[in-house]
Amino acid sequence: MNLTLEFTLNDRSCRVDAPAHFTVLDLVRDTLALTGTKDGCGEGVCGACTVLLDGRPIRACLVLAARLGGRRLVTIEGIAGGELDPLQEAFARVGAVQCGFCTPGMILSARALLEEEPAPSAEDVREALAGNLCRCTGYVKIVEAVLVVAQGRRG
Amino acid sequence: MRLRAFDLIQPDTVADAVDALARASTGARVMAGGTALVPMIRLGLIRPDPVITLHRVSGLAEIKIEESALRLGAMVTVADLERAPLVRGGWSLLARAAGRVATPAIRNSATLGGNLGYAEAASDIAPALLCLDATIESAGPAGERALPIARFFTGFYETALEPGAIVTGVRVPPVPNGAVGGYVKFCPRSAEDKPLIGVAALVVRDPDSGRCREARIALAGAAPMAIRVGRAEGTLRGEPLSDGAIRAAADAAAGEADPLSDLMGTARYRREMVRVWTRRLLAALRDGDPASSSRATR
Numbered sequence: 043m044n045l046t047l048e049f050t051l052n053d054r055s056c057r058v059d060a061p062a063h064f065t066v067l068d069l070v071r072d073t074l075a076l077t078g079t080k081d082g083c084g085e086g087v088c089g090a091c092t093v094l095l096d097g098r099p100i101r102a103c104l105v106l107a108a109r110l111g112g113r114r115l116v117t118i119e120g121i122a123g124g125e126l127d128p129l130q131e132a133f134a135r136v137g138a139v140q141c142g143f144c145t146p147g148m149i150l151s152a153r154a155l156l157e158e159e160p161a162p163s164a165e166d167v168r169e170a171l172a173g174n175l176c177r178c179t180g181y182v183k184i185v186e187a188v189l190v191v192a193q194g195r196r197g
Numbered sequence: 198m199r200l201r202a203f204d205l206i207q208p209d210t211v212a213d214a215v216d217a218l219a220r221a222s223t224g225a226r227v228m229a230g231g232t233a234l235v236p237m238i239r240l241g242l243i244r245p246d247p248v249i250t251l252h253r254v255s256g257l258a259e260i261k262i263e264e265s266a267l268r269l270g271a272m273v274t275v276a277d278l279e280r281a282p283l284v285r286g287g288w289s290l291l292a293r294a295a296g297r298v299a300t301p302a303i304r305n306s307a308t309l310g311g312n313l314g315y316a317e318a319a320s321d322i323a324p325a326l327l328c329l330d331a332t333i334e335s336a337g338p339a340g341e342r343a344l345p346i347a348r349f350f351t352g353f354y355e356t357a358l359e360p361g362a363i364v365t366g367v368r369v370p371p372v373p374n375g376a377v378g379g380y381v382k383f384c385p386r387s388a389e390d391k392p393l394i395g396v397a398a399l400v401v402r403d404p405d406s407g408r409c410r411e412a413r414i415a416l417a418g419a420a421p422m423a424i425r426v427g428r429a430e431g432t433l434r435g436e437p438l439s440d441g442a443i444r445a446a447a448d449a450a451a452g453e454a455d456p457l458s459d460l461m462g463t464a465r466y467r468r469e470m471v472r473v474w475t476r477r478l479l480a481a482l483r484d485g486d487p488a489s490s491s492r493a494t495r
Contacts, residue, residue, distance in 0.1 A: 043204045062205035065235070084198050085236045092302055099302040104235045108205055109252055151301065172388045173300025
């Protein structure tokens with residue numbers, strides 16, 4: 043069974059057909075060839091598939107693509123429109139990226155946190171990123187990168 | 198990994214959803230947020246076809262007050278429960294428990310109705326609603342039904358929902374004046390985990406004598422389903438919240454627990470943790486320490 047989906051993707055209108063059993067992850071990676079969003083665990087635990095739906099982080103591997111109709115989806119490819127988002131720049135500069143697999147999900151979760159809480163504590167950051175697992179860095183630099191961006195915004 | 202193919206039905210009303218469920222083959226499943234169902238499909242534990250989603254059903258995501266009670270639609274997300282000013286203001290125990298569910302991304306998809314229908318014993322929401330004496334509303338082939346939550350969970354991942362029925366909402370009566378509540382979630386492995394055990398409590402004390410007028414205590418992960426522990430509650434009624442009374446209540450709660458052993462922990466360990474965390478939660482509520490009563494530390 044196929045569906046026709048109309049939604050906003052990275053600030054552009056998108057109209058695409060997909061099987062009814064496709065998740066947002068299937069659609070993003072396989073139909074739309076946006077491979078920045080990763081398939082980590084398939085269970086919604088690791089956070090590598092995190093995307094923003096109407097500004098809020100969700101697990102692309104758990105949400106059916108059918109849910110996208112009329113809504114606003116942002117993937118890692120879409121957060122900065124061609125330049126580097128301050129979070130991307132800070133992650134790179136501070137050393138918060140090793141293999142990079144968790145990074146897109148981390149950045150989108152961090153982005154959603156900063157939209158809602160511009161002055162998070164380190165504990166707030168760890169809470170917000172609790173659903174994004176990293177096997178390389180040990181999280182210290184990741185938390186630091188998010189705090190650097192938050193502090194930078196406060197000027 | 199791709200899900201096994203299924204047809205999708207996206208009804209616009211509760212009646213259409215119930216109708217679709219009635220007409221579908223026995224393989225149909227209703228999907229709310231999908232956070233429990235999709236992993237099960239991916240693992241091959243279930244092979245639903247068709248899947249009937251509820252996200253287009255109007256009126257299922259309301260949060261409002263009706264005659265002093267809080268009415269929540271089944272499709273209210275756990276994140277909405279955590280954030281909604283109405284819930285935080287009048288039913289803060291529920292908001293705080295909702296805020297302990299999994300992680301932000303899961304909370305943005307997981308729903309109240311799905312959490313209840315899935316009927317996992319290790320639910321953070323269920324013990325809070327048990328303490329709040331909520332009523333579960335459902336709609337099925339025989340019409341609408343309302344069931345006190347204490348009668349809703351009937352066994353291991355089992356509810357009293359009749360075949361072909363769906364949870365449509367929850368009604369939560371006002372909290373007694375002067376009640377203090379808290380939820381502690383014990384996660385020995387990691388912060389985003391299910392609770393090994395969870396304890397929710399609501400206590401009303403006489404303002405003059407300090408004696409306990411009413412105590413409601415509920416447990417997650419300590420029995421085949423989430424439960425109230427009536428004997429523990431009974432030990433507190435009329436008593437001051439002394440260390441001794443609290444210990445007695447915690448011991449009673451541990452006795453009422455009927456936990457199983459799994460990879461997260463043995464039954465014996467779970468029972469001991471019920472004792473420990475019930476005691477700590479009650480002490481925190483007595484001492485007015487909100488930090489201890491809402492967050493479990495390793």
